[in-house]
Amino acid sequence: MREFKLFIDGQFVDAASDETYESVNPANREAVATVALGGPADVSRACEAAQRAFEGEWGAMTCADRSAILAKAADLIEARTDEFAQLETLDVGKPIAEATAIDVPAAVNYLRWYADVTDAAVGEHITIPNAAQIDFTLRQPYGVVGGIAPWNFPLFLAMLKIGPALAVGNAIVFKPASITPMSTVTVCECFAEAGLPAGALNVITGPGRSVGEALVTDPRVQMVSFTGSTEVGRRVIELSAGNITNVSMELGGKSPNIVFDDADFDQAVAGAVFGLLLNNGQNCIAGTRLLVQKGVYDDICAAVAAKLDSLRVGDPMAPETQLGAIVSQEQFDKVVGYIEIGREEGATVAAGGTVPEGDEFANGWFVRPTLLTGCTNAMRCSREEIFGPVLAAIPFEDEEDAIRIANDTEYGLGSGVFTTDADRAQRMVRALQSGTVYVNTFNQVYPQSPFPGWKQSGTGVERGVQGLLTYTRFKNVIWDISGEPIGWFG
Numbered sequence: 001m002r003e004f005k006l007f008i009d010g011q012f013v014d015a016a017s018d019e020t021y022e023s024v025n026p027a028n029r030e031a032v033a034t035v036a037l038g039g040p041a042d043v044s045r046a047c048e049a050a051q052r053a054f055e056g057e058w059g060a061m062t063c064a065d066r067s068a069i070l071a072k073a074a075d076l077i078e079a080r081t082d083e084f085a086q087l088e089t090l091d092v093g094k095p096i097a098e099a100t101a102i103d104v105p106a107a108v109n110y111l112r113w114y115a116d117v118t119d120a121a122v123g124e125h126i127t128i129p130n131a132a133q134i135d136f137t138l139r140q141p142y143g144v145v146g147g148i149a150p151w152n153f154p155l156f157l158a159m160l161k162i163g164p165a166l167a168v169g170n171a172i173v174f175k176p177a178s179i180t181p182m183s184t185v186t187v188c189e190c191f192a193e194a195g196l197p198a199g200a201l202n203v204i205t206g207p208g209r210s211v212g213e214a215l216v217t218d219p220r221v222q223m224v225s226f227t228g229s230t231e232v233g234r235r236v237i238e239l240s241a242g243n244i245t246n247v248s249m250e251l252g253g254k255s256p257n258i259v260f261d262d263a264d265f266d267q268a269v270a271g272a273v274f275g276l277l278l279n280n281g282q283n284c285i286a287g288t289r290l291l292v293q294k295g296v297y298d299d300i301c302a303a304v305a306a307k308l309d310s311l312r313v314g315d316p317m318a319p320e321t322q323l324g325a326i327v328s329q330e331q332f333d334k335v336v337g338y339i340e341i342g343r344e345e346g347a348t349v350a351a352g353g354t355v356p357e358g359d360e361f362a363n364g365w366f367v368r369p370t371l372l373t374g375c376t377n378a379m380r381c382s383r384e385e386i387f388g389p390v391l392a393a394i395p396f397e398d399e400e401d402a403i404r405i406a407n408d409t410e411y412g413l414g415s416g417v418f419t420t421d422a423d424r425a426q427r428m429v430r431a432l433q434s435g436t437v438y439v440n441t442f443n444q445v446y447p448q449s450p451f452p453g454w455k456q457s458g459t460g461v462e463r464g465v466q467g468l469l470t471y472t473r474f475k476n477v478i479w480d481i482s483g484e485p486i487g488w489f490g
């Protein structure tokens with residue numbers, strides 16, 4: 001069985017406690033690795049190393065130096081695409097085809113983009129009413145930042161934090177989700193080989209309660225970038241009050257995907273299916289509420305149901321598999337539980353709704369992609385984040401009704417609109433209360449595009465140049481060029 005250690009100060013090391021835990025393959029519940037069980041003492045060592053790196057060799061590097069290291073690391077990850085895809089599939093249960101075609105290339109693509117923008121965190125000149133003084137702003141790195149990520153896209157989400165943090169010159173202590181640590185620990189090899197100075201990147205594996213909390217409350221950590229559930233995000237915000245630590249939050253979602261009766265039928269059906277099923281529905285922005293205008297509701301639901309039923313659920317390592325396993329027992333119980341809740345609330349199971357049968361599914365956490373029809377927005381299956389392959393289809397009357405239902409949620413991460421009417425699309429884009437709006441598409445992401453969360457889906461911005469600035473702090477400079485003393489009391 002493979003062993004994964006902590007990465008502190010440029011070295012792979014055991015946890016201070018010497019303890020380990022096992023990482024399990026969701027497709028068969030077999031242990032695939034032993035992983036160092038980090039704790040507060042390890043976080044403290046990592047923060048110390050990060051502080052040293054920031055005050056030393058790493059902090060002294062130029063934008064060009066940092067750019068070259070990040071670009072080289074991206075090349076090294078790309079060269080190991082198959083290995084990273086396998087680690088991701090073994091840890092998360094996602095299909096190997098998806099891990100190879102989406103997860104690893106996206107991680108490489110984002111890291112390359114961060115390598116290109118190491119000099120993009122620029123300040124500006126401010127016009128003030130005093131010609132004898134110059135006012136300008138600087139954007140500077142925080143020093144040591146903390147990164148905490150969930151389990152759904154481990155390598156990609158690691159690059160979304162490590163990339164911008166390093167690009168602008170911070171050192172980072174990063175905590176992957178405890179159940180999906182393998183790709184993140186392995187990627188440290190690529191950064192070390194690319195020439196990243198010791199301590200600039202540190203990875204501590206272990207539980208959120210100990211590792212995560214120690215990281216958020218360490219006084220050397222000046223900023224924390226957190227991606228995960230709204231519930232844990234709330235806890236991290238509470239903890240950040242102790243040292244008034246800056247926090248950036250990417251949290252949960254329950255995104256509406258809205259289909260008007262003038263939409264292109266095939267485009268809407270494909271958008272509904274992909275909007276739900278990227279990563280088996282274990283995707284923060286997934287369009288898990290399908291709002292369909294009444295005149296086309298039955299036809300759209302029938303076509304979506306047929307498509308869901310046609311998808312190949314199977315062994316994540318098999319190249320032809322389209323939907324793999326659910327990541328853990330806890331998540332499996334949650335998904336199956338919500339299908340049952342939907343039934344009890346009066347929804348009809350129009351597709352899936354069951355666990356697939358057969359030997360290959362016997363020991364894993366598999367669920368068929370599920371469409372619940374006849375839902376209202378008041379039902380729990382329509383309001384609460386399930387984080388699995390379950391779609392709640394809700395009928396609506398007209399534009400006003402669609403906006404009301406779409407915005408009737410505590411979340412505000414994403415929305416989708418399918419229509420051929422550009423005026424309507426413009427009105428919807430402005431009315432929808434979410435950080436991202438897709439028109440006639442869904443689940444598209446680009447390194448250049450910011451990804452803000454509205455309402456309880458987050459604070460601040462990650463990704464894009466705006467997200468790069470999240471990893472910097474602002475300084476204003478006022479510089480007197482008159483050569484005269486301040487005229488205070490004459």
Ligand code: NAD
Nearest residue numbers: 149150151176177208212213228229232250251252253284
């Ligand atoms: P989670 O909130 O349970 O865990 C996220 C991370 O926080 C993990 O590394 C976990 O170990 C750590 N953690 C747990 N308790 C902690 C604590 N007390 N202090 C500090 N850290 C702690 O989320 P999850 O189940 O891993 O992931 C699913 C969630 O992530 C969903 O809600 C999903 O919407 C969200 N998500 C959001 C985005 C986004 O960009 N908005 C992207 C991906 C996932």
